[in-house]
Amino acid sequence: xxxxxxxxxxxxxxxxxxxxxxxxxxxxxxxxxxxxxxxxxxxxxxxxxxxxxxxxxxxxxxxxxxxxxxxxxxxxxxxxxxxxxxxxxxxxxxxxxxxxxxxxxxxxxxxxxxxxxxxxxxxxxxxxxxxxxxxxxxxxxxxxxxxxxxxxxxxxxxxxxxxxxxxxxxxxxxxxxxxxxxxxxxxxxxxxxxxxxxxxxxxxxxxxxxxxxxxxxxxxxxxxxxxxxxxxxxxxxxxxxxx
Amino acid sequence: xxxxxxxxxxxxxxxxxxxxxxxxxxxxxxxxxxxxxxxxxxxxxxxxxxxxxxxxxxxxxxxxxxxxxxxxxxxxxxxxxxxxxxxxxxxxxxxxxxxx
Numbered sequence: 001x002x003x004x005x006x007x008x009x010x011x012x013x014x015x016x017x018x019x020x021x022x023x024x025x026x027x028x029x030x031x032x033x034x035x036x037x038x039x040x041x042x043x044x045x046x047x048x049x050x051x052x053x054x055x056x057x058x059x060x061x062x063x064x065x066x067x068x069x070x071x072x073x074x075x076x077x078x079x080x081x082x083x084x085x086x087x088x089x090x091x092x093x094x095x096x097x098x099x100x101x102x103x104x105x106x107x108x109x110x111x112x113x114x115x116x117x118x119x120x121x122x123x124x125x126x127x128x129x130x131x132x133x134x135x136x137x138x139x140x141x142x143x144x145x146x147x148x149x150x151x152x153x154x155x156x157x158x159x160x161x162x163x164x165x166x167x168x169x170x171x172x173x174x175x176x177x178x179x180x181x182x183x184x185x186x187x188x189x190x191x192x193x194x195x196x197x198x199x200x201x202x203x204x205x206x207x208x209x210x211x212x213x214x215x216x217x218x219x220x221x222x223x224x225x226x227x228x229x230x231x232x233x234x235x236x237x238x239x240x241x242x243x
Numbered sequence: 244x245x246x247x248x249x250x251x252x253x254x255x256x257x258x259x260x261x262x263x264x265x266x267x268x269x270x271x272x273x274x275x276x277x278x279x280x281x282x283x284x285x286x287x288x289x290x291x292x293x294x295x296x297x298x299x300x301x302x303x304x305x306x307x308x309x310x311x312x313x314x315x316x317x318x319x320x321x322x323x324x325x326x327x328x329x330x331x332x333x334x335x336x337x338x339x340x341x342x343x
Binding site for chain 1: 246247249250251253254255257258259261262263264265266267269270272273275276277278279280281282283284285286287288289290291292293294295296297298300301302303307308311312315316319320322323324325326328329330331332333334335336337340341
């Protein structure tokens with residue numbers, strides 16, 4: 001029994017270690033997210049818990065924009081759904097790697113920490129996903145993501161405007177790091193990204209359309225472009241599984 | 244107009260449901276080909292819509308933001324990870340806003 005616990009601790013700590021580089025990256029990006037949150041009137045403590053409980057870059061960015069625009073709660077739900085839809089597929093994929101004999105409660109906790117990078121690390125390990133390893137893996141990214149958001153909100157106006165402007169770019173850099181590699185491999189995704197850039201630009205600049213809030217714009221364009229792509233270029237079974 | 248707390252609860256709750264439902268209630272493969280394809284494409288579209296032109300509007304000088312977009316895209320294309328791409332975007336904006 002004692003032997004088992006020590007083994008558990010060791011597994012936990014190896015998860016913590018693997019989480020460090022992810023956490024370091026998250027810290028820089030969430031500071032940038034904090035600057036966005038601050039503009040929406042979110043306080044440091046609210047931002048800390050928003051990040052701790054949501055743990056989603058695009059989802060939180062979109063959510064903070066909804067707050068800034070004082071939109072409705074339904075819009076918050078829909079925008080979050082669209083911005084974090086990718087976790088749904090990742091969760092489906094991860095389910096295939098869970099031990100059917102694993103106690104059910106672990107599913108509730110493993111779901112919490114599902115982000116792009118953490119998913120990548122979990123999938124890269126051979127065999128069933130070990131819950132204890134996953135919890136270790138979550139610790140640093142979750143804490144650094146939340147405290148980075150807090151610091152971004154609190155320090156955002158202590159820093160010179162030039163530094164804030166530069167740091168604001170980090171969150172978009174993170175988005176680029178997610179969308180560019182698959183665009184390179186899949187021409188349909190590349191076309192989707194190009195169409196998204198173009199239409200998003202038109203929507204924000206054309207006088208007739210620029211009145212639409214950014215949350216609504218994200219919703220409309222996401223459903224429109226992804227829907228068209230799905231109709232015209234349905235993916236084969238393997239492609240969606242590999243996601 | 245709602246309190247920030249309510250917004251954050253809805254945001255966190257929705258996000259958790261997205262992650263937990265496939266592992267708990269659904270647990271079956273999604274068979275519908277259109278839905279699978281839609282779910283496959285939508286992340287890239289949403290992230291792209293939120294990146295541009297927002298990256299230009301977030302910078303004090305839009306051109307610096309545009310340059311960061313190009314630099315970040317090229318770097319990610321060459322296989323750089325999340326952290327280097329994010330940092331380079333920041334540096335490009337910082338440097339160009341001094342020069343432009």
